[in-house]
Amino acid sequence: MSGPLSHIRALDLSRVLAGPWAGQNLADLGAEVIKVERPRSGDDSRGYGPPWMKDAASRDTSEAAYFMAANRGKKSITVNLTHSEGQRIVRELAKQCDVLIENYKYGDLERYGLGYAELSQLNPRLVYCSITGFGHTGPSRDKPGYDFMAQGMGGLMSITGEPDEVPGGGPMRVGVPVIDIFTGMYASIAICAALAGRAETGKGQHLDVALFDAALALLANQAMTYLATGKSPGRIGNAHPSIVPYQVFRTSDGAVIVACGNDNLFVKFCAAAGCSDLASDARFARNADRVRNRAELVPLLSTVMARRTTGDWVAALEAAGVPCGPINDVAQALAEPQAVARGMTVRLGHPLAGEVPLMASPMKFSGTPLRHELAPPVLGQHTDEILERFVGLDAQARAKLREAGAI
Numbered sequence: 228m229s230g231p232l233s234h235i236r237a238l239d240l241s242r243v244l245a246g247p248w249a250g251q252n253l254a255d256l257g258a259e260v261i262k263v264e265r266p267r268s269g270d271d272s273r274g275y276g277p278p279w280m281k282d283a284a285s286r287d288t289s290e291a292a293y294f295m296a297a298n299r300g301k302k303s304i305t306v307n308l309t310h311s312e313g314q315r316i317v318r319e320l321a322k323q324c325d326v327l328i329e330n331y332k333y334g335d336l337e338r339y340g341l342g343y344a345e346l347s348q349l350n351p352r353l354v355y356c357s358i359t360g361f362g363h364t365g366p367s368r369d370k371p372g373y374d375f376m377a378q379g380m381g382g383l384m385s386i387t388g389e390p391d392e393v394p395g396g397g398p399m400r401v402g403v404p405v406i407d408i409f410t411g412m413y414a415s416i417a418i419c420a421a422l423a424g425r426a427e428t429g430k431g432q433h434l435d436v437a438l439f440d441a442a443l444a445l446l447a448n449q450a451m452t453y454l455a456t457g458k459s460p461g462r463i464g465n466a467h468p469s470i471v472p473y474q475v476f477r478t479s480d481g482a483v484i485v486a487c488g489n490d491n492l493f494v495k496f497c498a499a500a501g502c503s504d505l506a507s508d509a510r511f512a513r514n515a516d517r518v519r520n521r522a523e524l525v526p527l528l529s530t531v532m533a534r535r536t537t538g539d540w541v542a543a544l545e546a547a548g549v550p551c552g553p554i555n556d557v558a559q560a561l562a563e564p565q566a567v568a569r570g571m572t573v574r575l576g577h578p579l580a581g582e583v584p585l586m587a588s589p590m591k592f593s594g595t596p597l598r599h600e601l602a603p604p605v606l607g608q609h610t611d612e613i614l615e616r617f618v619g620l621d622a623q624a625r626a627k628l629r630e631a632g633a634i
Contacts, residue, residue: 493506
């Protein structure tokens with residue numbers, strides 16, 4: 228047994244990011260994940276390049292780096308869902324799976340007889356997870372949804388970036404499609420919870436997970452600020468709305484992050500920075516005071532921080548027990564000794580690239596450790612294997628279906 232979900236089989240009908248991210252989580256946790264893709268074109272994200280993965284001779288392959296980010300550990304089959312035989316194949320697979328993940332627009336799969344109502348009749352134990360832009364209820368349920376839209380409509384961009392009056396200020400999206408990713412994470416949690424519930428009741432259920440809902444949930448403390456005060460929070464750049472100092476400071480050669488999450492850490496910070504008088508100043512003694520007097524305190528600290536290098540500050544503050552760190556680029560982040568020690572990247576064999584570098588799951592289990600064995604598949608790599616194994620189709624039957632355009 229490898230991975231806590233090694234007894235689970237999932238059918239992943241999703242594409243791009245939110246759904247595939249959930250399917251990848253299940254695969255990381257040990258589940259057998261069968262990814263259903265359109266013949267010839269496959270998942271939309273296969274075309275999201277450049278960059279493309281390189282082969283052993285450093286030549287571009289046809290595999291987009293974007294696709295590789297969300298599909299490790301899966302097996303790919305190609306099935307035409309608009310073809311009656313393709314629909315039959317999906318039904319046969321759904322009978323033998325514990326989980327189905329899809330992110331088609333509301334009502335699309337019902338047109339093919341592949342909605343929850345139909346498939347749950349064939350497999351009452353099926354956990355059927357639908358991921359859409361706006362959910363299966365409400366006035367916007369028929370609208371398509373993408374991460375960028377959700378970041379804007381869900382309020383995240385209104386609190387991300389510098390204020391309008393600052394040069395370069397204005398709404399800013401997060402540097403990764405964070406709503407897609409969090410929606411996939413919420414879907415993963417919901418699926419695992421539904422599987423735990425099924426262990427008690429014997430029945431599956433339909434999960435309705437939406438990007439817009441996840442965007443609202445992601446507002447967290449900022450949403451509570453509005454609910455508590457009736458006032459929408461604004462953009463304050465890299466500063467924290469409720470903690471001071473908790474931000475980026477310029478140093479003599481770059482920048483450093485300082486995170487004083489409580490009054491004791493502020494005292495330690497001031498001692499290490501040689502400005503203990505600020506810690507004893509009544510205007511700044513408590514966090515609530517520092518938040519109220521942010522405009523007076525931050526310039527004083529900025530002057531102090533500009534006197535030394537980033538390296539000097541990191542060494543001094545770490546020695547004092549003050550949370551801090553540099554602002555790494557991606558290469559520096561992945562090269563951090565901690566990232567290496569935690570095994571956050573892996574290399575796996577790939578049919579086109581020979582061997583590909585991939586991110587690893589951040590989840591660590593003591594009793595059922597995770598093993599990364601399958602690289603993201605090439606399009607249709609496992610079609611013959613899966614159709615023979617689960618649907619009982621021999622080579623002749625598969626050839627006929629390919630000729631008919633069903634697979």
